[in-house]
Amino acid sequence: MSNTAPTHEEWDPKTYWVAPARNFRFSARLHLQHTLFQSTLGHLLAPQIQAAVADSAHLKVADLGCGNGVWLSDLDRELSSRGITAQLNGYDLNAANFPAAPFRPASMTLKTLDVLASSLPAEHLGAYDIVHARVFVSSIPNSDPTAFLSAARALLKPGGWLQWEESRADRHVVEAPPPDVGKSACETITGILKAGAEARGFRFEALLDGLGDHLERGGFGDVRVGARDTCMRDWKAWTENYLMVWEELASAFPPREVAPQAPMSREQWVQLFAGAVKEAEDGVVVHQGSITYVVGRKALG
Ligand SMILES: C[S@@+](CC[C@H](N)C(=O)[O-])C[C@H]1O[C@@H](n2cnc3c(N)ncnc32)[C@H](O)[C@@H]1O
DSSP: OOSSOOOTTTOOTHHHHTSTTOSHHHHHHHHHHHHHHHHHHOOSSOHHHHHHHTTOSEEEEEEETOTTSHHHHHHHHHHHHTTOEEEEEEEESOGGGOOOGGGSOTTEEEEEOOTTSSSOOGGGTTOEEEEEEESOGGGSGGGOTHHHHHHHHHHEEEEEEEEEEEEOTTOOEEEOOTTTOOOHHHHHHHHHHHHHHHHTTOOHHHHHHTHHHHHHHTTEEEEEEEEEEOOGGGHHHHHHHHHHHHHHGGGGSOOTTTOTTOSSOHHHHHHHHHHHHHHHHTTOEEEOSEEEEEEEEEOOO
């Protein structure tokens, strides 16, 4: 991992998000993560939005950074069961994880789009009743959500709703079952990840604690922030989710023979990862404590 934070101009999300490793394992992890978000939050649409759209016959929804489209696919099921027809459009930099068109709900399209690009396609502007994003903080350069929120607002119709959900990327809770199970590898990895994120210019805590203020400054009204603690019954699955992330990260560290001076070599990372897997097998759990969500509404006029 580089120790230098990129400037806004230098940031190229494609170098990370469209890497060859973003393959079926990444998609499988997103399916697991979706299940965990749903288990924690208990809703696809936040209660304020559900109440606001309850009488709608048709909804147009955009999911920004949609991954494999699992949230939209689940939303299709929920809206159909309520008799609401919908047009569900997912946008992502990387099409590799999109299900094939014949196997998607008929209401759903998935398209390649950089949602942080300086201009969005004109036909999408002012088109959506709801814009959704989830687990997007590590795609926001320098943790400054101004461009992201302005894109979300531009896509919404007047009176449309933004819903944004994040797990607490700023913290990891590492817990060992008593009495004397070691957890040092998991704690070392979570410490390295925190320092690495800060070195790359991310300020997750400030961004997540300030979501409500960011939406208000970004021109949204009716802003509500909510949080739900992760459930103990899910902690083993959250741990497996993070182990998959950590395994993927091995390729971010250079092998010793390529960069002997690097503060962390691939060999050291793999050794730490093996230690973390052993600790998880011994019952250690890793989770992020809670999920935060924020909703806000674009002004009517
Ligand atoms: C952690 S994944 C979350 C996927 C999905 N939101 C979910 O919760 O299942 C982040 C996604 O954002 C996408 N992404 C990152 N930067 C993006 C950008 N500037 N425009 C569109 N998609 C982006 C990545 O390709 C990746 O699929």
